[in-house]
Amino acid sequence: MSTLYSLPSPFDLETGTVLLHEPAWARAGELRAQLLDESYGKPFVIDDGKARYLYFSVRLMxxxxSLKAPHDLALKYTQKMLAGLLFLPRPKNLLLIGLGGGSLVKxxxxxxxxxxxxxxxxxxxxxxxxxxxxxPPDDERLSIVxxxxxxxxxxxxxxxxxxxVDAFDKTGFAPALANREFFASAYGKLAGNGVLVINLAGDAESYAGLIATAMEVFDDQVIVTSVPEDGNHILYAFKARPFDPRWRWLHGFAKELRxxxxxxxxxxxxxxxxxxxxGIARHKAQRGY
Incomplete structure (x- = not known):
């Protein structure tokens, strides 16, 4: 692991050690103040001895x-993002927009x-x-771009x-992706039975209208589920025509995937x-979320 600048967490609730990509001569007091007033301009990590957390600000983890199980999916929303495997259990090509802490990649x-x-x-x-x-490092199956x-x-x-798609900045969902052009591009680049999965988090205003756009581009073949544990929603959009899941069979197959x-x-x-x-997706689309 590369050398990191560390200092005790200045936060009341997020205890442990803060890890920063800063030079050794950086002043701890200045960094502490920037972290507290949210003027620190880069992502940072908090290590509490049991887990490591990546933050863009202390309000958006x-x-x-988990340090004991670093290859597991600790957050429920990352687990639900892989529900697309119910419909495509052995994908040949997977594209992830937004690396974050690398949970999905690992x-x-x-x-x-x-x-x-x-x-x-x-x-x-x-x-x-x-x-x-x-x-893990790049290899014949993995590239970080x-x-x-x-x-x-x-x-x-x-x-x-x-x-x-799990892409965020300090304000929430990356605004460059919340438009029709992105969804049209996704639709065009997906394989015939491809699946688009988007993590929706942060302020609802940051992705207002996004569900309606997905419904339009993907011809209403969209499912939205909630992640109460994390305060997120997951959007699934399906290119296959027609999209008519065999739910009884899928419930049995789900046990195999578990x-x-x-x-x-x-x-x-x-x-x-x-x-x-x-019709949850349509209901949310009509409300503008």
Whole structure:
């Protein structure tokens, strides 16, 4: 792991050690003040001895990694993002926009040995924490790319099986992705049975209208489920025509996936079926969220 600048956490609730990419001569007092008044301009990590957390500000925790199980998915929303595997259990090409602490990259790299994974991250300071979160080095199956996710997607080859979007800045969902152009690009680059999955978090205003746009581009083939534990919602958009899931079969298949991945796929399937039948995505789209 690269050398990091460390200082005791100045926060009342987030205790432990703060890890920063700063030179050894940086002044602890100045850094402490910047962290407290949220003027510190880069992501930082808090290590409490049991887990490491990636923050953009103390109000927006982006990633969590258990030090005892660094390859597990500690946050419920990351687990639910992989519910797309119910419909596409062996993706060949996976594109992730937003690296964060690398939880999804590590899990997929270990659990999906036949999958080629590219993760695109806009913030070089996030990538700089790669070793801190034990993200494996690039190899023939994994590439971490520093760049704009929307621009990368626009230039990517067609045939993406699973497109995962977990991209945030200090204000919440990355605004560059909350537009029709991005969804149209995603639709065009997905394989025939490809799935787009987006983590919706932060202030609802930052992604107002996004669900309606997804419904328009993907011809209403959208499911939205909540993640009460994390205060998030997950959006799934399906390119396959027609999208008519065999739910009874999927509930049985979910048990197989639970054994394979150790995630609660049976509950994911139940929530997705209920959301689809109740028209939750359309309801939220009509409300502008």
């Amino acid at each position: 982006q990633s969590e990694m 899990f997929c790299h270990r659990r999906l040995p036949g999958t080629r994974i590219v993760a695109v991250e806009l913030d070089a300071d996030v990538i700089a924490f790669r070793d801190t979160f034990m993200v 520093h760049g704009d996710g929307a621009e990368y997607l626009a230039q990517a080859e067609k045939g993406i099986d699973l497109l995962l 054994s394979r991945f150790g995630l609660d796929f049976p509950t994911f399937a139940e929530e997705m079926e209920r959301s689809m039948k109740q």
